[in-house]
Amino acid sequence: MSALRDRLRPAVVIAACAGLTLTTAATAAAQPSPGDRLGDKLARNVEVGKINRHLIAMQRIADSTGGNRAASTEGYNRSAEYVAGKLEAAGYNVTRQEFPFTYTETLAESLTVDGTDVPIIIMSYSPSTPEGGITAPLAVIEPDDTPGCEASDYGDVTGQIALIQRGACTFAQKQASAADAGAVGAIIYNNVDGELNGTLGDPAAARIPTGGITLADGQALAGQEGAEVTLDLRALQEERTTYNVIAETKTGRKDNVVMAGAHLDSVTEGPGINDNGTGSAALLETALQLGGSPKVNNAVRFAWWSAEEFGLVGSTHYVDSLSFEQQLDIALYLNFDMIGSPNAAYFVYDGDDSDGVGAGAGPYGSAQIEQSFVGYLAENGVETEGTDFTGRSDYGRFIEVGIPAGGLFTGAEGIKTEEQAAKWGGEAGVAYDPCYHQACDTLGNVDRVALDRNADAMAWVTGKYAVSTEEVNGVAPQEAKSRAEVAKQRAAQRSLATMAAHDHAEAA
Known part of the structure; x- marks a missing residue:
């Protein structure tokens, strides 16, 4: 019996393999990919309670350092070291990239039209009016x-x-054109509901005092041609230095890096817990759960940007510091800026321009990134909408040099519509974040359900691409090599199975 059993075993195995070839292939196709499995593991481990602990740290840092975490301040530096210290303990290669920027702090912002006050927000890097x-x-x-x-x-x-x-x-460009035409000041009104909080981008290009007002106020003023206007916009400006925190895994390919970033600095007016403590804290917890030496094919590089609130200075400096070859080493960039707004929307950056609004599509691969986020959130019961690549966050310079990008956003000063409130809950006719760029952007200004959902999506997509970026930029050389090796191994196994079947036939 034993000799017969030994002689028959190859036949049983071969028959089983032959009979299950199609079934196994179908089962394999239905099973999660290695990237999906890593993403699922990260999403489970990135818990909102752990993220909230990081937010508490940021709040306490702000409370003990003048009320904010603005770039170059003690509040920012302590926040950056909090992040860097945890990443170093987790085994990451951590660098602190220092750079100069122009620090600004509002001293006065008022607009009076025929004796009536109109709320106005001075734009970053706006020249100041005289006092009064x-x-x-x-x-x-x-x-x-x-x-x-x-x-x-x-x-x-x-x-x-x-x-x-x-x-x-x-x-x-608007204020420069106004200056060319002889204007001594510029008031820019929004083209959507909500306040207008903007930047002139470069102090050297700023020529006349410029502030932003709401659409409603702008439309009201449009009927007052020639009215007497008093514009008082003043800000402190001085040259300072600050630094980005960059952390990279020790494992994974260095020529096909998956990069994810969030700005760590707040505005000078408040602690910035939603903007952008939420993105920064979720990114930190994702990095900690991934670890400094994970089993991944692609290195993962995390970035906490400084001076975003002064015109995307930190991320722009970083991209501009890279050679073209170093830029090519970045497979994609994921951006997370405000992912827990208290009246939250669920926006995904519109990489394929399917909405047809504003800017066009992102660089090749951006559409696939968008679909990864949309698909994950949909599978978890969250319907999303696209949001345009307006250039208001740190993806801006990455896109400009052709790096595919995507990410999540829960809304800032924009107003939630009736349709959005019906879909997502919350209150229609109210800003997604009523405390945007204000002192009230505290621990009480966060929707932790939205934060939890978006953090899971962040973790899942990061994990997925850490294993393979094939859908974004094609089969990478190492992935192609691995597939060739797998094909060889399978061919060899088929050859051995054929030989075994032949031997069995002769024995029978």
Whole structure:
């Protein structure tokens, strides 16, 4: 019996293999990929309670250092060292990238029109008015497809304060065109509901005092051509240095890096717990759960940017510090800026421009990144909407040099619609984050359900791409080599199985 059993065993195995070939292939196709499995593990381990502990740390740091965590302040430096210390303990290669920037702090922002006060927000890097402001007639610039983007839009507005609608070009270009036409100040009003909080981007390009107001206030002022306006916008400006925190795994390919980032700095007005403690804390916990030496094919590089609130300075400096070859080493960039807004939306960056709004599609691969986030959240019962690549966050410079990008966003000063409230809950007609860029952006300003969901999506997508970026940029050389080796092994196994079957047939 034993000899017969030994002789028959190969036949049983071969028959089983032959009979199950198609079934096994179908089962394998239905099973999660290695990237999905790593993503699932990370999503389970990145718990909102652990993320909240990091948020508590940021709140306490801000409370004990003047109320904020703005770039170059003690609050920022302590936040950065909190992050860096945990990453070093987790085994990451951590670097602190120092860079210069122009620090600004608001001293005055007011607008009075024929004796009536209108809320206004000074734009970052705006030149200051004299103390007490400037008083001049209001010049209403008729909006067109490119409102206020060319000097010809203005006519002669010498000595006047221009009222300009947002859209089609940067705030910096609008104020420069107004200055070319002779304006002494610029008021830019929003083209959607909500406050307008912007930046002129580069202090060297800023020419006249510029502030932002709401759409409703702008439309009201549009009927007051020639009204007497007093504009008082003043800010402290001085040159300072700050630093990004960059952490990279010790394992994985260094020429096909998966990069994920969030800005760590707050505005000067408050502690910045939603903006952007939420993105920073979730990113930190994802990195800690992944660990410094994970079993991944691609290295993962995490970044906590500084001076985002001063015009994306830290992320721009980082990308510009890379050679073209070093930029090629980055397979993709994932961005997480405000992922726990208290009246949360569920936005995914519109990588394929399927919404057809504003900017076009992101670089090749951005559409696939978008679908990874949309698919994961949909599988977990969360319907999403696209959000345009407006250039307002740290993905901006990555996209400009052709690096595919994507990420998540729960909304800032924009207003939640009735349809969105019906879909996601929350309150229609109210900002996604009513405390955006204010002192009330505290621990009480976070929707932890939204934070939990988005952190899981962050962890899952990061884990997926740490294993393979094939869907984003094709089969990488090492992946192709691995597949070739697998094909060889399977061919060898088939050959051995054929020989065994032949031997069995002869024995029978």
